[in-house]
Amino acid sequence: MSAKNSVMVFIEQNNSKVADVSLELVSEGKKLADKLGVALDAVAIGYNLEKEVEVLGHYGCNTVFYINDERLSHFTSVPYAKTIVEIIKKHEPQIVLFGATTTGRDVAPRVASELKCGLTADCTELQIGEYKLKSKVYKNTLLQIRPAFGGNIVATIVSPESMPSMATVREGVMKMAEPDTSKEVELVSEKCGLDDSDFMTEVIEVMIEEKNVDLKSANIIVSAGMGAATPEGLELVKKLANTLGGEVGASRPVVDSGIIDRDHQVGQTGLTVRPNLYIACGISGQIQHRAGMAEAKRIIAINNDPDAPIFNIAHYGIVGDVNDIINRMIKAYKARA
Numbered sequence: 018m019s020a021k022n023s024v025m026v027f028i029e030q031n032n033s034k035v036a037d038v039s040l041e042l043v044s045e046g047k048k049l050a051d052k053l054g055v056a057l058d059a060v061a062i063g064y065n066l067e068k069e070v071e072v073l074g075h076y077g078c079n080t081v082f083y084i085n086d087e088r089l090s091h092f093t094s095v096p097y098a099k100t101i102v103e104i105i106k107k108h109e110p111q112i113v114l115f116g117a118t119t120t121g122r123d124v125a126p127r128v129a130s131e132l133k134c135g136l137t138a139d140c141t142e143l144q145i146g147e148y149k150l151k152s153k154v155y156k157n158t159l160l161q162i163r164p165a166f167g168g169n170i171v172a173t174i175v176s177p178e179s180m181p182s183m184a185t186v187r188e189g190v191m192k193m194a195e196p197d198t199s200k201e202v203e204l205v206s207e208k209c210g211l212d213d214s215d216f217m218t219e220v221i222e223v224m225i226e227e228k229n230v231d232l233k234s235a236n237i238i239v240s241a242g243m244g245a246a247t248p249e250g251l252e253l254v255k256k257l258a259n260t261l262g263g264e265v266g267a268s269r270p271v272v273d274s275g276i277i278d279r280d281h282q283v284g285q286t287g288l289t290v291r292p293n294l295y296i297a298c299g300i301s302g303q304i305q306h307r308a309g310m311a312e313a314k315r316i317i318a319i320n321n322d323p324d325a326p327i328f329n330i331a332h333y334g335i336v337g338d339v340n341d342i343i344n345r346m347i348k349a350y351k352a353r354a
């Protein structure tokens with residue numbers, strides 16, 4: 018493989034619009050490509066997406082390899098995997114990135130297994146660096162960083178001996194760049210090499226369930242942990258969020274207990290958020306929760322345990338009973354408003 022080989026991003030679409038996770042990956046892929054001094058390419062599969070993929074240029078993508086076929090309007094595992102494999106074989110990128118979404122988790126392992134290359138799931142950081150194995154030194158290899166062993170260690174995973182290096186990244190983990198609308202992408206049409214026997218499943222109907230909360234674009238998030246998981250505590254968390262014009266988040270055990278919907282979960286297996294203000298109410302601050310909120314601009318933590326780990330990352334810590342403190346915060350805010 019030549020050192021000029023590109024970084025490539027698999028583009029997902031939601032309702033014929035480029036998914037946010039793909040724009041985040043293009044933004045991150047651009048940094049990796051610049052570090053390597055190579056182009057950033059994308060592979061987009063679907064039907065009538067020519068206009069939609071133009072946006073990729075604004076985020077630094079050089080070329081989109083585009084496969085336009087009505088049979089590919091909706092994602093199905095085998096046809097998409099086969100098509101991506103063909104594009105990778107033809108263009109030989111050195112790195113391929115997928116969103117760790119339902120689609121990405123389905124298709125990326127199929128592609129990796131067909132190409133017999135390494136795949137690291139749910140990376141939280143990607144870097145280009147050096148890796149030494151005994152006397153061998155691999156330069157400019159992809160360092161795929163992610164929590165491992167239940168979050169107890171942060172592992173750096175490399176797969177320098179097989180190409181390409183492939184990684185999946187969850188939505189929200191990588192920051193979307195500021196778009197530069199003056200930048201354009203080159204659209205290269207690729208032939209669809211599939212025949213009808215490749216389409217083993219047929220999509221009959223697509224039902225889209227709207228989310229009832231949008232944590233990703235919220236400026237203020239008030240989150241409930243197990244310390245606020247009583248009916249009264251949760252009501253107060255919601256009231257504080259309402260008072261401040263924010264959204265309600267939650268830790269995983271609160272979601273698992275069934276008192277709030279999974280769309281509210283923040284953390285390693287939930288959402289990664291970057292609000293201006295994150296108020297953690299009765300949340301201990303385990304690494305899996307912190308993975309989803311540590312990049313909030315300001316963090317206020319309320320906890321009755323002064324040694325709770327959340328205080329290590331909080332900008333303001335309040336030691337006390339969550340119900341009492343929230344009541345006082347609402348009162349104080351209303352008195353000032």
Ligand SMILES: Cc1cc2nc3c(=O)[nH]c(=O)nc-3n(C[C@H](O)[C@H](O)[C@H](O)COP(=O)(O)OP(=O)(O)OC[C@H]3O[C@@H](n4cnc5c(N)ncnc54)[C@H](O)[C@@H]3O)c2cc1C
Pocket residue numbers: 167168241242243244245267268269270271282283284285286287288298299300301302303304305306309319320321322325337338339340
């Ligand atoms: C693979 C894996 C993935 C995971 N993914 C996630 C994830 O995405 N998101 C996530 O959140 N977790 C996740 N977890 C779980 C995580 O490890 C923690 O168990 C979880 O974050 C703890 O939630 P908590 O802080 O609400 O509960 P606890 O750890 O039980 O903490 C409750 C806190 O509330 C305080 N408290 C109790 N009563 C009061 C009161 N009256 N007033 C004030 N404070 C009070 C306590 O001092 C304590 O610090 C994951 C775990 C694993 C293994």
